[in-house]
Amino acid sequence: MHGLMMDSQLSISSILTHAENVHQHAEIVSRKPEGGIFRYTYADAGKRSRQAANMLATLGVKQQDRVATLAWNTHRHFELYFGVSGSGAVLHTVNPRLFPEQIIYILNHAEDEVLFLDIQFIPLIEAVKDKLPLLKHIVLMVDKDSMPESSLDLLCYEELIEAASSDYEWPSFDENLAATLCYTSGTTGNPKGVLYSHRSTVIHALASMTNDALGVSNQSIILPVVPMFHVNAWGVPYAATAAGATLVLPGAGMDGGSLYELIDGENVELLLGVPTVWLGLLQYCEKESLTMTSVQDVVVGGAAAPMSMIKAFQEKHDAFVIHAWGMTELSPLGTVNARNSYMASLSLEERYELQAKQGRPVYGIEIRIVDDNDNELAKDGKAFGRLQVSGPWVASSYYKHEDQSDWTGKWFDTGDVATIDEQGYMNIVDRAKDVIKSGGEWISSIDVENIAVGHENVAECAVIGIAHPKWDERPLLLVIVKEGASMTKEDMTGYLEDKIVKWWMPDDVLFVEELPHTATGKLLKRELRDTYQDYYSK
Numbered sequence: 001m002h003g004l005m006m007d008s009q010l011s012i013s014s015i016l017t018h019a020e021n022v023h024q025h026a027e028i029v030s031r032k033p034e035g036g037i038f039r040y041t042y043a044d045a046g047k048r049s050r051q052a053a054n055m056l057a058t059l060g061v062k063q064q065d066r067v068a069t070l071a072w073n074t075h076r077h078f079e080l081y082f083g084v085s086g087s088g089a090v091l092h093t094v095n096p097r098l099f100p101e102q103i104i105y106i107l108n109h110a111e112d113e114v115l116f117l118d119i120q121f122i123p124l125i126e127a128v129k130d131k132l133p134l135l136k137h138i139v140l141m142v143d144k145d146s147m148p149e150s151s152l153d154l155l156c157y158e159e160l161i162e163a164a165s166s167d168y169e170w171p172s173f174d175e176n177l178a179a180t181l182c183y184t185s186g187t188t189g190n191p192k193g194v195l196y197s198h199r200s201t202v203i204h205a206l207a208s209m210t211n212d213a214l215g216v217s218n219q220s221i222i223l224p225v226v227p228m229f230h231v232n233a234w235g236v237p238y239a240a241t242a243a244g245a246t247l248v249l250p251g252a253g254m255d256g257g258s259l260y261e262l263i264d265g266e267n268v269e270l271l272l273g274v275p276t277v278w279l280g281l282l283q284y285c286e287k288e289s290l291t292m293t294s295v296q297d298v299v300v301g302g303a304a305a306p307m308s309m310i311k312a313f314q315e316k317h318d319a320f321v322i323h324a325w326g327m328t329e330l331s332p333l334g335t336v337n338a339r340n341s342y343m344a345s346l347s348l349e350e351r352y353e354l355q356a357k358q359g360r361p362v363y364g365i366e367i368r369i370v371d372d373n374d375n376e377l378a379k380d381g382k383a384f385g386r387l388q389v390s391g392p393w394v395a396s397s398y399y400k401h402e403d404q405s406d407w408t409g410k411w412f413d414t415g416d417v418a419t420i421d422e423q424g425y426m427n428i429v430d431r432a433k434d435v436i437k438s439g440g441e442w443i444s445s446i447d448v449e450n451i452a453v454g455h456e457n458v459a460e461c462a463v464i465g466i467a468h469p470k471w472d473e474r475p476l477l478l479v480i481v482k483e484g485a486s487m488t489k490e491d492m493t494g495y496l497e498d499k500i501v502k503w504w505m506p507d508d509v510l511f512v513e514e515l516p517h518t519a520t521g522k523l524l525k526r527e528l529r530d531t532y533q534d535y536y537s538k
Contacts, residue, residue: 010202012179013086013170015242020046023218023244029266030075031251031258033118034146038075042244045079048161050168052083055160059114059137063088063173066181068112070094070121073228073249076141076157080116081228081237085179085198086170092181093229096121097519098191104131106183106191109400116141116157119148120252126151175199181399182231184328185518193399194328196232200393203364204331205238207393213336213362214270214299214322218244221294223262225250225273226301230520231332234301234324236272256284260292267294271319274302274521275309279460282312283482295319301326303522304428304446308454310355325358325428329412331393335359335367335426342423356450357427358418365391367426369418374408381421384429384442387414417442434525436465436473443475443504445525451499452477455492457485462515463506464528468536476532477506480515487511507536 019026024043032038061067067084069091071077084091092110094103103124107115113136117125125138129152140147141157179198183191209216216222216239224236224247232238240247248266250259259281262268271278278300285292298313301324313319320339326332337359343351361367369377369385377383388411395412397404406413417429429435429444436443445463452461459482465473481487489509496505510532516524 009172009175009198011086011170011173011175011198012082012201012238015202015205015238016042016046016049016082016086017170019241019244026218026244026246028075028078028247028249029262030073030078030249031253031262032074032142033072033120033251034142040075042241045075045082047166049079049082049086050166050170051161051164052079053087053168053170054164054166056084056087056089056114058160058164059139061087061089061114063171064090064178065114066090066092066110066112068092068094068107068110068115069117069229070096070125071116071118071141071229072120072252073224073233074118074141074251075249077116077228078237078247078249081232082241085201088171088173088177090178090181090195093232095183095185095227095229095519096124098185099519100124100128102191102519104128106193107132108134109190110181110193113137114139117154118252119146122148122150122152122154173198175202180232182328185520185522192401194395195399196331196393200331201232201235201238204235204333204393205242207362207364208235208239208333209243210363212338212340212360213333214239214272214324215297215338216240216243216245216270220245220270221248221266221268222246222270222272223248223250223259223266223268225254225259225271225277231326231328234272234299234326234332254280256280256282260284260288260290263292263295264290269294269296270299271295271297272299272301275300275305276303276460276517276521278305278309278313282309282316285317292317292319297322299324301332302520304358304450305356306450306453307352307356310352314352321355323355323358325426327414329395329406329414330365330389330391333362333393334365334389335361337425354425357421357425359426360424361426364393365389367420368411369420379420379422379424381419381425381427384417384419386432387416387418387426387428388412389414431525434465436463436475438465438468438473438475438503439471441503445475448475448477448496448500448504448506451496452479452492455487455495457482457487457491459483460515462523462525462528464525464532466529466532466536467534468507474536475504475506476535477509478512478515478528479509480513481511
């Protein structure tokens with residue numbers, strides 16, 4: 001016997017339609033690529049998104065065609081989030097921080113025929129256009145007066161929108177139809193495509209809105225600094241729209257000063273971004289003696305949040321750090337360390353220790369840790385093993401990719417090494433490829449990094465395992481010193497001495513000018529290991 005319920009398909013367009021009907025006066029504020037601040041309502045955005053859908057038809061885009069974007073967090077990019085997917089085409093957000101060879105690969109692999117472009121990325125496409133034989137149209141997302149000279153045959157977004165009718169009825173289709181396409185950053189081999197459905201995207205948005213996740217409501221004022229070209233800005237454009245939250249889009253202004261200007265000017269309450277961005281913001285506020293009085297919660301994802309960052313937000317800005325973990329393959333939300341009754345029972349120091357973990361799975365996500373033989377390990381906070389996940393917004397395979405080695409039955413192997421405690425809190429110990437194996441024991445490079453970056457003179461650091469003739473591997477610590485500061489190896493090891501066990505102590509400390517990062521801001525440790533692979537054998 002089936003339940004007697006209406007069979008209504010979940011679609012991305014239904015999110016926008018709801019916002020138009022219920023939250024039509026709520027605002028979207030956007031910094032434009034050509035300069036200046038633009039603001040309008042969800043009702044306005046809905047109208048322009050329907051115009052965008054009609055515009056796509058004039059460019060020859062059909063259902064399930066892939067439409068690429070190379071763009072920052074702006075209102076025009078927001079319109080394409082709904083105009084492309086809502087029409088039945090597939091929105092393919094491209095990360096401009098990838099190497100040119102990777103951008104060529106993914107645009108050709110996805111078979112994009114239309115590309116929407118922010119003005120800053122014209123040189124990038126001018127340099128590779130002759131290697132993109134499938135690309136038919138390039139639309140520059142500026143107004144008519146800002147159209148530049150270029151070797152590219154550029155169309156003007158605002159001219160196309162103005163010429164398009166807002167009379168458009170969103171088509172109805174199977175909720176399992178592909179909606180968006182994102183590629184991994186490709187730290188090993190070519191980037192891999194993850195193809196999200198309308199169903200997975202809507203369910204992910206609903207889960208994100210709960211208080212045990214991001215707590216998005218129509219009272220929220222949200223600044224997603226995580227780029228819209230990276231895992232759909234963690235799904236925030238969809239969750240914010242469904243809730244009718246005020247959405248503040250920073251454009252290309254990711255520096256501390258530009259972010260503070262928006263936070264202060266728009267009374268932003270919820271921030272979302274990676275640790276490197278927040279380090280820059282905190283350093284700017286410290287330098288200028290500023291306080292972010294409106295901010296209540298800061299979601300940190302993409303890499304582990306150092307304890308020093310958790311404390312700085314709380315003690316200097318009265319802002320609570322919500323540690324989150326996820327992956328492109330998870331749409332990306334997996335676990336969130338939000339406020340809860342258990343946390344409220346702890347002392348402040350105990351709470352800080354708990355906040356440093358990546359949190360508990362959002363409803364819909366299952367997690368487990370296994371050994372090398374896929375035997376499930378105890379959830380005691382001590383045993384650590386390979387982290388595996390399952391759920392309705394977890395990828396079941398990669399786009400046009402035959403390798404299924406990351407999947408075991410219903411489980412996706414994340415490549416992370418983690419612990420899970422009795423309360424369900426997950427803690428990333430390391431990436432499986434980055435954990436340091438020394439004398440038969442494991443050392444967490446992440447733990448050492450998060451402690452080391454707490455030194456007042458450290459701007460950023462990395463810990464890598466280097467081959468050692470006696471101990472298999474030993475940790476090497478590379479440090480970027482803050483501008484105007486100085487320190488020695490003895491300063492660093494003295495600071496670490498009472499904070500880590502003796503055999504975790506790096507055998508050496510090197511001071512460097514810069515560290516390599518992936519296109520998503522994560523430390524590129526493979527490159528560091530290649531550079532220093534013989535360091536301890538010299």
